[in-house]
Amino acid sequence: MNPVLEANGLTKRFDRVTALENISFKVSGPTIVGLLGKNGCGKTTLIRQLMGLHLPSEGSVSTLGRPGAELGHDELASIGYVPQEIRLLDWMTVGQHIHYVANFYPRWDGEREQRLLDELEIDTEALVGTLSSGNLQKLAIVLAVCHHPQLLVLDEPVSDLDPIVRRKLLELLLELMRDDAATIVVSSHVLRDVEKVVDRVICLDRGRLVTDAALDELKELYAEWLVVSDNGRLPEEFSESFLIAQQGNGREARLLVKDASTELASFSSTHSVSVSVRPLNLEEIFPVLIGEQL
Amino acid sequence: MILVVDPHSGIPVYRQIVEQIRFHVASGVLKPGEEIPSTRALSASLGVNPMTISKAFVLLEEAKILDRRPGLPHVVRTQRGRKALATKQQQLEQALRPVVTKARQLDLDTDTTLQIFRNLLEDNTR
Numbered sequence: 116m117n118p119v120l121e122a123n124g125l126t127k128r129f130d131r132v133t134a135l136e137n138i139s140f141k142v143s144g145p146t147i148v149g150l151l152g153k154n155g156c157g158k159t160t161l162i163r164q165l166m167g168l169h170l171p172s173e174g175s176v177s178t179l180g181r182p183g184a185e186l187g188h189d190e191l192a193s194i195g196y197v198p199q200e201i202r203l204l205d206w207m208t209v210g211q212h213i214h215y216v217a218n219f220y221p222r223w224d225g226e227r228e229q230r231l232l233d234e235l236e237i238d239t240e241a242l243v244g245t246l247s248s249g250n251l252q253k254l255a256i257v258l259a260v261c262h263h264p265q266l267l268v269l270d271e272p273v274s275d276l277d278p279i280v281r282r283k284l285l286e287l288l289l290e291l292m293r294d295d296a297a298t299i300v301v302s303s304h305v306l307r308d309v310e311k312v313v314d315r316v317i318c319l320d321r322g323r324l325v326t327d328a329a330l331d332e333l334k335e336l337y338a339e340w341l342v343v344s345d346n347g348r349l350p351e352e353f354s355e356s357f358l359i360a361q362q363g364n365g366r367e368a369r370l371l372v373k374d375a376s377t378e379l380a381s382f383s384s385t386h387s388v389s390v391s392v393r394p395l396n397l398e399e400i401f402p403v404l405i406g407e408q409l
Numbered sequence: 410m411i412l413v414v415d416p417h418s419g420i421p422v423y424r425q426i427v428e429q430i431r432f433h434v435a436s437g438v439l440k441p442g443e444e445i446p447s448t449r450a451l452s453a454s455l456g457v458n459p460m461t462i463s464k465a466f467v468l469l470e471e472a473k474i475l476d477r478r479p480g481l482p483h484v485v486r487t488q489r490g491r492k493a494l495a496t497k498q499q500q501l502e503q504a505l506r507p508v509v510t511k512a513r514q515l516d517l518d519t520d521t522t523l524q525i526f527r528n529l530l531e532d533n534t535r
Contacts, residue, residue: 147458286456293449293459311416314460331421338419343514389513394419
């Protein structure tokens with residue numbers, strides 16, 4: 116089966132700025148991918164490449180099996196996209212706007228539309244131009260999912276949403292994966308939200324891909340060891356190769372370790388120490404992925 | 410059966426589910442032959458990715474805790490006496506491991522530690 120998304124050596128330059136550098140990955144669905152990175156790391160540029168809104172400077176990108184620049188009716192009818200900056204037709208009412216968009220899609224699901232309007236408490240009589248940014252985001256989400264997209268891409272979808280709506284959105288993403296076997300890409304800094312639903316993490320740092328892994332794998336790979344000496348004193352510094360960072364005061368130490376679970380027993384006996392292993396969540400792992408630990 | 414998962418824990422959610430189902434089976438909350446909710450149903454009720462649930466089920470099948478039946482929900486496998494006891498012992502061992510580390514850090518000797526554990530076991534006031 117063709118991957119839903121694929122990038123090969125993708126590089127994008129704007130004048131002298133390299134926004135994306137030699138990015139390669141493949142995504143096959145159904146899955147929910149979290150696209151992570153600091154501000155300005157290239158997330159939005161990458162999404163715009165996948166949606167065919169920018170052409171690569173080098174390398175290639177394909178979406179639903181076709182190059183980003185050649186997406187046709189069939190592909191576009193299978194994509195849902197919520198951009199970071201939502202531009203809709205201000206002079207229409209919400210209801211008119213939904214009707215207008217629905218007409219482009221033969222597979223538009225009126226029932227899903229109605230259910231989402233109710234659940235997200237969207238007022239269809241309101242003028243689009245008068246909506247708050249949160250309500251605009253909710254409308255954009257409804258417009259992006261009622262045609263049962265195979266691929267849904269959301270660029271910072273939760274930034275303006277209140278906690279209740281954020282939770283509903285996350286439930287909706289899981290439902291799309293279960294019922295429509297959709298592939299979903301969510302870019303966000305709200306790692307606590309992302310952590311709840313994604314099964315895979317792609318992380319960018321300064322235009323480069325630094326991590327592409329299953330979320331569970333990352334959680335099993337990284338850990339913090341709290342080390343206490345059994346006989347009073349710890350070495351000044353530990354030199355094991357699995358250490359990423361360390362802090363200590365002679366009697367206790369905090370170690371950030373990578374892929375070290377099998378080393379635990381020999382580490383404890385070599386140094387005569389007791390170790391408590393503390394697993395790390397995504398918020399704690401994220402700085403490590405972009406090289407900004409502790 | 411009540412499962413409580415914490416997606417913000419560093420412990421992968423599939424592991425949390427595996428451990429809790431193992432515990433429910435060992436403690437008898439889940440009886441042999443009992444049906445486990447489907448991947449879909451659990452994904453919806455726990456609000457976690459369906460892949461996570463499938464992964465937990467695969468591990469529980471491998472551990473011979475659950476049986477897969479094509480097109481039907483998983484069921485709890487019948488555990489024989491000795492194996493059932495071993496599972497219970499494993500569960501307790503796992504729970505006690507952090508306590509052992511604590512005891513070492515507090516520099517308590519084995520006798521004192523065992524005495525504390527015995528006292529707690531025999532404490533009928535609670």
